[in-house]
Structures are given as structure tokens and as C-alpha cells.
Amino acid sequence: MQTRKKTWAIVLIVVGAIMLLGKWVTPLSMVALLVLCYGIYTMRANRVSFGYKCLAVGAGLLLLDHIILVLGGILISVGVFYARARELHRGREYVRRQEFVSQLNREREPWVPEPISLWNLFGDVNCDFSLALPTEPDTVIHLQGVICDADLTFPEEYGVELDIFVGYGKVSFEGKAHSGMLNKFVWRSPGYAYSEQKVRVVMAYAAGDVNIRIN
Structure with missing residues (x-):
């Protein structure tokens, strides 16, 4: 029961975020966010150098997709x-x-x-x-x-x-x-x-x- 409630909470949060940020979400920005998340994950796993490279790539992709915002x-x-x-x-x-x-x-x-x-x-x-x-x-x-x-x-x-x-x-x-x-x-x-x-x-x-x- 608790797992089901947690799942629904996550779904509602994701749907709400997409509704609020929908106009900013593009395939390229999704790829950039995935790269950024992977960079953060590798940094937490003490692979700091590789993590910063992923963050740099992710930031570059976001720069290309949302140049004015960045x-x-x-x-x-x-x-x-x-x-x-x-x-x-x-x-x-x-x-x-x-x-x-x-x-x-x-x-x-x-x-x-x-x-x-x-x-x-x-x-x-x-x-x-x-x-x-x-x-x-x-x-x-x-x-x-x-x-x-x-x-x-x-x-x-x-x-x-x-x-x-x-x-x-x-x-x-x-x-x-x-x-x-x-x-x-x-x-x-x-x-x-x-x-x-x-x-x-x-x-x-x-x-x-x-x-x-x-x-």
C-alpha cells in the first residue's frame, strides 16, 4: 500500500512538472538532463573527473537548446x-x-x-x-x-x-x-x-x- 502511494506521488510530481515546464521540454533537453543526472551520479560514486565531463556535455546541450535561458x-x-x-x-x-x-x-x-x-x-x-x-x-x-x-x-x-x-x-x-x-x-x-x-x-x-x- 505504501509503495503504491509513493508511486502515485512520483507520477503526480512528474506530470505536474511537465505541465509547468512543457514548453521548455524538447528531445534535446531531455537528453541533456539525462547526461547531467548521470554526471551527478558518477560524482557521487567518486568518479569526479568523468562526472564533470558529463556535466559539461549536459550543460552544452542545454546551451544549444535554450540559448536565451542559459x-x-x-x-x-x-x-x-x-x-x-x-x-x-x-x-x-x-x-x-x-x-x-x-x-x-x-x-x-x-x-x-x-x-x-x-x-x-x-x-x-x-x-x-x-x-x-x-x-x-x-x-x-x-x-x-x-x-x-x-x-x-x-x-x-x-x-x-x-x-x-x-x-x-x-x-x-x-x-x-x-x-x-x-x-x-x-x-x-x-x-x-x-x-x-x-x-x-x-x-x-x-x-x-x-x-x-x-x-
Whole structure:
């Protein structure tokens, strides 16, 4: 009896969604949604690289089928990015970049962190702050876009503040994973206000896999 009720509930939800979104549903968009769903499934099965490729293909198919809708969403995201960047950096000098595909890899040799706001369609971020040579007492890292794979490592002596939003994907912090839809993760290290070196990371992506470690 419970199984029958559950089946009817799913049928009603699907029919209602088709009625509401009927004019947007085409054979190509259905294929794109299937590819996106498979990409999400493979990401949850720890096949992250292949999953991102599926998400990229699915997003490309949706772009072809609903170019105006997708471009409108991208323009809104970029507009929010500009407003958020000004708010976060508050008049201080910072680097601002907008790229379709970008890599921010700082994990193999010493590097100097700088305040940055980066927007991208597809991003790959790997930063190890234990190798950083900071020149300022606090740094703001602002990352925003569509899809991102991020791996961040911070030393224990740093004051760290995290504000992360992932529309669908996974946020892992100290080995504990938080996955699903509308994934919001906010954290501030103890004694942040009294730390000599502070880092604030603000991220917002439609889909992604974010891994954060404190060493």
C-alpha cells in the first residue's frame, strides 16, 4: 500500500512538472538532463573527473537548446559576482578575473596569496596555504561560477572563515562530507578575531565538489 502511494506521488510530481515546464521540454533537453543526472551520479560514486565531463556535455546541450535561458542565467550570475566582489573587498585593491575555463593551482611551491575575485564557467582550484608567503594580515578569496572542483588546505595557525554554497554537489570539511542540493556551509575557526593571519573564502557554484582540510 505504501509503495503504491509513493508511486502515485512520483507520477503526480512528474506530470505536474511537465505541465509547468512543457514548453521548455524538447528531445534535446531531455537528453541533456539525462547526461547531467548521470554526471551527478558518477560524482557521487567518486568518479569526479568523468562526472564533470558529463556535466559539461549536459550543460552544452542545454546551451544549444535554450540559448536565451542559459545566457540570461549566466548574465545574472556575472552581475551578482560584480556586486559581491565590491562588497567583499570594500574598496581595497584586488584581482578580478572572468574566464570560461580557469585553473588556480597553488600547491607545489611557495606562493604569495592576493585578494581575488574569480568567475568561471568551469573551474579547477587547488590551493595549499601552508606553502603561502602572505604579505598582508588578511586575504579574501572570492570564487563564483557554474561548475568547480576545489581543494583547499589551511595550516592550523591561520584564522579561517568559510562561506560556501553549492547548488548541487559535495562539500567535504575535515573528512566529513555534506552533499545534496542547495548545500550551504559556513564555518569560522576558533580565535579567528585574534589570529595574526586570516583568510576568508567565499564560494558560490551551481555544481561542484569542494574539499577543505585544516592541517
